[in-house]
Each structure stands twice: as structure tokens, then as C-alpha cells.
Amino acid sequence: MTSLYEEQTNQVALKKQLVSSISHELKTPLMIMQVTIQGILDGVIPDEEQAEELLNVVDEINKSSIMIQDMLQIYRLDDAKSELEISEFSLSNCIYHFIDGFDAVIKQHNLQINLDIKKDIMIEADNKLIKRVISNFFTNAIKYTPENERIDIEISDTKNEAYFELINYGANIDPENLENIWMPFFRGEDSNTKERLKTKGTGIGLYLVSEILKAHNCRFGIENVDKGVKSYFYINKKVE
Structure with missing residues (x-):
């Protein structure tokens, strides 16, 4: 009973910290938007630069919107049974x-990409959240896999469980970072790869992933393997 109480207390504290952190993170894009728009209205930003500056504003709006949506999704998952939209x-x-969506980056x-996917593995889960x-996992692999390396993806199953495993080769994660990787706003940026994708992360992606997988009663993790990193989850095929 004490352990359960402590876990719930820690979760509440973490949620409060998350709200505080997101509030802080939103201040920067809001300031950028305000300064840019005010600069255009005041005539400080030349006409030929306004289009580019407005595109930056759009990027900041999109990033802020995703961050807010992620936060709302995390709070919805607190009441997982009523919020999960289960389908087969x-x-x-x-x-x-996702492979089709990143085709240009993969080729560049x-x-x-090596696929070992067993056909027609059906599960009962929230389709939208599992795709998230x-x-x-796939976006992180694309971001942090060095050029000319490989990404292995395996989807398999047993009678009762389905397995998703992704290994991206070329580098390991610092063991100290592995302990914090699921925490909100933890970033293990690699200067060689962080510019590979146009869309920057919000900093709460893996925390949201952990909440989604917990809501589905999954076993999951991220761990170092020989010359690479393995991201995985094991999910029951049927809702218990």
C-alpha cells in the first residue's frame, strides 16, 4: 500500500513538473512570435525578409501546438480505460x-532499412496511439543513425503477444543518459544528426511513449546492444 501511494505521489509530482516545464518551454516560441510580428508591424523587418520570418513563426506555432497536444494526451492517459479507443x-x-514518409531522408x-515483419499480426489496441x-521510435532512429548504417525492424508474435523491435546501428547511448531517457525534456542531441529532420522534437516524446505503453500494459524499453540501440515493446494481442 505504501509503495502504491509513493508511486502515485511521484506521478503527481512529475505531472506538476511537466506542466511547469512546458510553461517555461512555451515562453521562447511565444516571445519569438511576438517580436517577429511586432517587428513587421513597426516596419523594422524589411519587406524582403518578412516571408522568411513569418515561416519561422509558423514553425514555432506548429511546435507549440504539438507540445500542447502531447501534454493533453498525457493527462488523458491518466484515465486510460475510458480514453483508449480500442480496435483490432x-x-x-x-x-x-513511416518508411514511405522518410524515404527521401533514408536515401539522402x-x-x-532491413525488415523482418511477420504478416497479419492483429492486435487490439488504440491504433492512433500505437502508431504514435x-x-x-522510428523518427529517433532516423535522427541518430549515422550515414551508411542500418536500421533493423522486426515484428513477430507468440500465441498471446506481439513484439515490435527496432535496432539502429552505429552508436550507443551513454549509459548515464539511458537512466533519464524517459524523462520529460531530456535530450541526448548529437550535433552530427540533429539537423537531419526539419521538424524538431518537443522534448516530451519518449515520456508520452512510456505513458501510452503503460496504459496498454506493455513491456517496453530502450537499451544498448552491440554497436547500436534497441527500442522495443511487447503488447498483448487481446485486451485483458
Whole structure:
């Protein structure tokens, strides 16, 4: 009973910290938007530079919107049973959408994608949220895999569980960082890869992933393997 109480207390404290951190993180884009728009209205920013500056404002709006949506989703997951939209779908088919979406980046950096996907693995889960998990794992792999290296993705199953495993090769995560990787706003940026994707992360992606997978009673993790990093989750095929 004491352990459960302490866990709940820690979760409440973490949520409060998250709200405080997001409030702080939102101050910067809001200031950028305010200064830029005011500069245009005051005539300080030349006409030929206004289009580019407004595009920067749009980027900041999009980033702020995603951050707010992520925060709202985290709070919805507190009441997971009523919020999860359970349906039956093919876990096997989920990954292809993301590979197609990153095709240009994959080719540009000569990344090799190896797929070992068993067909027609059906699960009962929240389709949108599970895709969010896969998207986060795959996006991180694309960001942090060095050029000319490979990414292995395996989807398999047993009678009762489905397995998703992704390994990106070329580098390990610092063991000290592994302990903090699920915390909000923790970033292990690599200066060689952080500019690879146009869309920057909000800093709460993996924390949201952990909340989604906990709501689905999954076993999951991120760990170092030989010359690479493994991201995985194991999910029950049927809702218990």
C-alpha cells in the first residue's frame, strides 16, 4: 500500500513538473512570435525578409501546438480505460507508412532499412496511439543513425503477444543518459544528426511513449546492444 501511494505521489509530482516545464518551454516560441510580428508591424523587418520570418513563426506555432497536444494526451492517459479507443488492426502494416514518409531522408543519408515483419499480426489496441509510439521510435532512429548504417525492424508474435523491435546501428547511448531517457525534456542531441529532420522534437516524446505503453500494459524499453540501440515493446494481442 505504501509503495502504491509513493508511486502515485511521484506521478503527481512529475505531472506538476511537466506542466511547469512546458510553461517555461512555451515562453521562447511565444516571445519569438511576438517580436517577429511586432517587428513587421513597426516596419523594422524589411519587406524582403518578412516571408522568411513569418515561416519561422509558423514553425514555432506548429511546435507549440504539438507540445500542447502531447501534454493533453498525457493527462488523458491518466484515465486510460475510458480514453483508449480500442480496435483490432494489423501491427504488421503500421511501419510501412513511416518508411514511405522518410524515404527521401533514408536515401539522402544512405540508410539501410532491413525488415523482418511477420504478416497479419492483429492486435487490439488504440491504433492512433500505437502508431504514435512506432513513429517516435522510428523518427529517433532516423535522427541518430549515422550515414551508411542500418536500421533493423522486426515484428513477430507468440500465441498471446506481439513484439515490435527496432535496432539502429552505429552508436550507443551513454549509459548515464539511458537512466533519464524517459524523462520529460531530456535530450541526448548529437550535433552530427540533429539537423537531419526539419521538424524538431518537443522534448516530451519518449515520456508520452512510456505513458501510452503503460496504459496498454506493455513491456517496453530502450537499451544498448552491440554497436547500436534497441527500442522495443511487447503488447498483448487481446485486451485483458
